[in-house]
Amino acid sequence: MNEIAFTSLQEVSSGSYEWAVKVRVLRKWRGVSNTGKEFKGFNLLLLDTQNCRLPGFVPALIAQNYERKIVVGNIYALSNFTIKDYKPDDKFRCVCCEKQIYFTNFTEVEAIAEDGVMIAHDMFDFSDLGDLTDIADDNTYLTDVIGVIQKDFPLRKFVNKNGVSQVQMKFEITDGRCYGTVTFWDSLAEEFELALKTVSVHPAIVIVASAKITSWQKKVDIANVTATTFYLNYAHHSVSDLRQMLGSPLFSKCDFSSQIPETFEEHGIESVKTLGVEYLNMEVVCELKIILIVNMDWYRAECSSCYREISVVDGEYKCIVCNRDVPFADKKFQVLVEALDEKEHIELSLNDRTIRKLIGKTVDELLEKGETQEKVPSLLRALEGKWYSAKLKISPLNIEVPSSFFYVSDMFELGGSFRSSTSTPSAASEEACEHEFNTFGWA
Ligand SMILES: [Zn+2]
Known part of the structure; x- marks a missing residue:
């Protein structure tokens, strides 16, 4: 592998397929059609030694050759792929770029050992929370944001106007100067709710990567598309920098009390x-x-209607208050x-x-x-x-x-x-x- 001259992601271009690049796979997600039903292929986010990020796409037809082989976090030599230039109206590009790596039948993927390869484990391109109004609703490019969670709302489950069940989770983030509302939908909402419950450092700092920014009545909303993911209290310098700033006057007006778990007095x-x-x-x-x-x-048995304790009369649980047999009494320790x-x-x-x-x-x-x-x-x-x-x-x-x-x-x-x-x-x-x-x- 050493003899191969690797090209940087910056330099690869359409018109040739004889490229070889050395990249770390930062993320991988399945792409679906607009209706959400049809699997179109899977997407990759790649990073090279020059800190250049580029999306990759593996079409559905050949997806199974690669989907398992490519593991997020690992480094690979990719060769024999094509480059597709985005059309001007291609939306939701996960990074700010005009091209993506396109896998073909001939694309080769070879894992490379970590030692000696200088590729960062992650890279973000954060937009300031205060600048989101300016980029809202364009969404040619998706946006990375970071903030301290100041407030979170309970998971909401409902049926939308098309009769589809949806799950929604909203939370507010701040960088000390500005605020942003994040709305996660469906499986990402459920994942996030669970993850937030298990964080050990409070208040939690979240990175929302490749988010869609929309605005409604001048209020900006940070939402997810299939490319979006989140990182809670992630081991990244952006997070530790923000954590350090939490103690500064910048955050003095922020109220994080809802994010700090209750503590209890200890007594003998x-x-x-x-x-x-x-x-x-x-x-x-x-x-x-x-x-x-x-x-x-x-244990005690409870009436399934009135929750009063009930007992067995003539071999059968009966509730005297409701005046009925309770064949399936709830039994509780x-x-x-x-x-x-x-x-x-x-x-x-x-x-x-x-x-x-x-x-x-x-x-x-x-x-x-x-x-x-x-x-x-x-x-x-x-x-x-x-x-x-x-x-x-x-x-x-x-x-x-x-x-x-x-x-x-x-x-x-x-x-x-x-x-x-x-x-x-x-x-x-x-x-x-x-x-x-x-x-x-x-x-
Ligand atoms: Zn009863």
Whole structure:
């Protein structure tokens, strides 16, 4: 491969197919027809050592020869391809250029090892959020933007006027000076919602690459087309630069509070029991060890209409209030446990969601395995003797009667070695504990 003279992407042109280029594949996405039904081929975004980006296209007819072979992030030698010049009215070009690489039957693709090849892992060409009004609705070229997420709205699912189901997610970004509204549609909306939930650094910084800019009533909207993708808290200098600027006066007027996860006060059991009325309905976090599952009735059945607890009358679940049989009663965990820390003990009520999260099974699944209401299943017994971080919600009764049981709204197990204060407290275990807490933290 070394003897081949590679041409830069800048220099390749139509009129010849005897090109060889050395490129990193930055992105790959499937192209579909305007109706969204027909697969037309797949698109590539390529970058070379000169920091030149060029789109590539592999037509549907030969797509299967290449689609698997070409992996995003890898470097390839491409040869024997043609160059197609864009027509003036070709829209949505993912980078600002007038040509693209067009694969033919004869195009050769050879993977090149990473070592010694100086091609960046990414490249963006950002437009300033303040300049988007000027380029809106043209869309010959798609646009890269970057911003700090300041606000996000819940995923919206609806049926559009053509009777098609759609999903939409909106969020607002800022660079400290200007703001932009991003609207993601359909699968990208769902992907983004999920990704935003799992970011660990807040507020998150997003890069929206190859976005379509539209305007409506003088308001600019940043939206996705098939070429669009996003990067959250991406390892790129543009992101770290913006992160550093967050502390500067430029951002002093921005309100990121909705993007910072709630934190909870930590208390020992003794202290939990002395919390005053100012803690009413608040949640606090407590490290404790479950020592005993107290109740034998480990689940309750609910009426599927009125959600009241119901019981079996003459071999059949009946709701007295609704006056009917409930053949498919919802069964939910309802577990009372005794727990303690170094100083005190406490009674806790664990709800269905918490138990399901801890043991990974539903009541119905346990009953199907042959468990009965009369005996606490071994999977539940297995919760005993372990340390947990529990989120307790302070009820009016808790404030009046400190010995009353506390409702747990969420709970996760602390790995045995992470428990710091009773065993050997070392810097390492403190750190591990902290890490554990953040990883499974209270989202
Ligand atoms: Zn009922």
